Amino acid sequence: MQTAYLNGTLLPLAEARVPAMDRGFLFGDGAYEVIPVYSRRPFRLSEHLRRLRHTLAGIRLENPHDDAEWTRLIDEIIARNEGEDQSVYLQITRGADTKRNHAFPAVVTPTVFIMSEPLVTPPPAQRDTGIAAVSAPDVRWLRCDLKTTSLLANCLLRQLAADAGCVETILFRDGFLTEGAASNIFVVKNGALLAPPKNHLMLPGITYDVVLELAASHGLKCEVRDVLEEEVRAADELWMTSSTKEVLPITVLDGQAIGAGKPGPVFRDMYAWYQNFKQKVMRGGG
Ligand code: PDD
Numbered sequence: 290m291q292t293a294y295l296n297g298t299l300l301p302l303a304e305a306r307v308p309a310m311d312r313g314f315l316f317g318d319g320a321y322e323v324i325p326v327y328s329r330r331p332f333r334l335s336e337h338l339r340r341l342r343h344t345l346a347g348i349r350l351e352n353p354h355d356d357a358e359w360t361r362l363i364d365e366i367i368a369r370n371e372g373e374d375q376s377v378y379l380q381i382t383r384g385a386d387t388k389r390n391h392a393f394p395a396v397v398t399p400t401v402f403i404m405s406e407p408l409v410t411p412p413p414a415q416r417d418t419g420i421a422a423v424s425a426p427d428v429r430w431l432r433c434d435l436k437t438t439s440l441l442a443n444c445l446l447r448q449l450a451a452d453a454g455c456v457e458t459i460l461f462r463d464g465f466l467t468e469g470a471a472s473n474i475f476v477v478k479n480g481a482l483l484a485p486p487k488n489h490l491m492l493p494g495i496t497y498d499v500v501l502e503l504a505a506s507h508g509l510k511c512e513v514r515d516v517l518e519e520e521v522r523a524a525d526e527l528w529m530t531s532s533t534k535e536v537l538p539i540t541v542l543d544g545q546a547i548g549a550g551k552p553g554p555v556f557r558d559m560y561a562w563y564q565n566f567k568q569k570v571m572r573g574g575g
Contacts, residue, residue, distance in 0.1 A: 292369040294362055294403040299369065302404055311400055313382030315389055317439030319400075320344040321380040324363065325408055325532040328373050328572040331363055332532075333495050340436060340493065341379075347435040350383055353399045362403055370405040376533055379403040380438055411537055416560065419540025419552045420456040422529070424518075425449055427460035427467045427490070434489050446470040457529050459521065459542065462490060466516040469529050473497040474539075477526035477548075477555045481510040496530040503562045509555070526553035536563050 291302035312318035321344075324337045331337070338356050345352050354362070363377055380402050386394040411420075427433075429442040447470035450458040458470040468474055468491040475497075476483040482504050487493040504511045521527065525548040527539040536559055538552035 291404060291406070292366065293405075294366055294401070296401055299365070305402065305404075307382075307400055307402070308385040310385040310387070310389070311382055312384060312386065312394075313380070313400060313438055316383075316391070317437065317441070318348070319380050319382035319438040320348060320350065321378065321436055321438050323532050324377040324379070325571075326367055326375040326377055326405070327408075327567060329367050329375075330572065331367065331377060332571045333499075334360060334363065336495050336498070340495070341381075344435045344437060345381065347432060348437060349393070350381065350399065351397070353381060353401055366403050366405050372405075372407050374408040375405045376408045377403065377405050382438065408533065411534055415456070415537060416552065419538040419547075419550075420529075421454070421541035422457045422459050422469070422527075422539045422543075423450050423453050423455050424459045424461060424521075424543055427462040429460075431489055433467065433491050434487070434493060436492060443470050455541075456537070457539065459527075459539075461518045461521075464518050466518065466521050467491050468494075469531075472529040472531040472534060474521070475500060475528040475530065476516055476521055476524040477528070477553060478520065478524055480525075480555065481512060482555070483512050483514070483516050483520065485516050486513050494530060494532075496532055496535065499563070499566065500528075500530055500536060500559065503559065503566060507558070507562055509558070522547075524548060526556050528556060528559070535567075536560055 292299055293302040293305045295305045322337050322341050325332045338359055382400040384398045384400050425446055446458045459474055460467045466485050473494040527547045529537050529539055538556045540547055540550050
């Protein structure tokens, strides 16, 4: 049985209920985080909490807890759920009002929800052969740096991949790469790593940071700059990254092979560095 936290109470996940007038339900008016947990230790919790503060400030919602309280609540959820490796999901909405009104309620009592799911990393076959992706215009708003629960555009975009039997949808805006529907995207060209810079057009991924740090510490050349759609299509290698997918090679885009059409040597290095980092640092709560 999964145990969740809802507004001060621990309860079975299946029994967690929020009012229909909650602004999260009516407007998607909320913030969220997904925190991977290895050996029962949340990975980069302070970075996730910093990103949460950035989102809350961006949507003008007061943070209901300080970092010490978030840490206590997250530790409690981890302890009460099964599995050494978990994926902790937390969300805060602007709470329930008595009438439907786009403008904020005069008094806000936020809804705070935390749950844990098993951390399911990609099956080995996906790493061995790579995954297929489709592309689409990035039709989202201009605050993609905020991790809000208003995810309809991301859901519709990810569904394009699912409809085509693919894993991810790569998004382009005005001829440039932004990110995936639920991941960040990296390009490898001539042995160097290319990544779009963090700005309002993409989510600043925690895994994105890890990949750039691992590249720097192993002497892999990196360029963080705007990446053209043509550069993505002509890449030697293409990767997607997220807390739950880790690093995955994309070997087919819109039915066309990327590079040699199989996971490349730079991916194999990065995957090994990532797994080593996971064993040595993430499992130590780094
Ligand atoms: N999504 N970009 C988008 C749009 C995302 O939704 C995510 C992650 C990322 C990668 O961020 P990180 O490395 O911090 O996981 C980038 C999570 C996993 C989700 O919504 O379930």
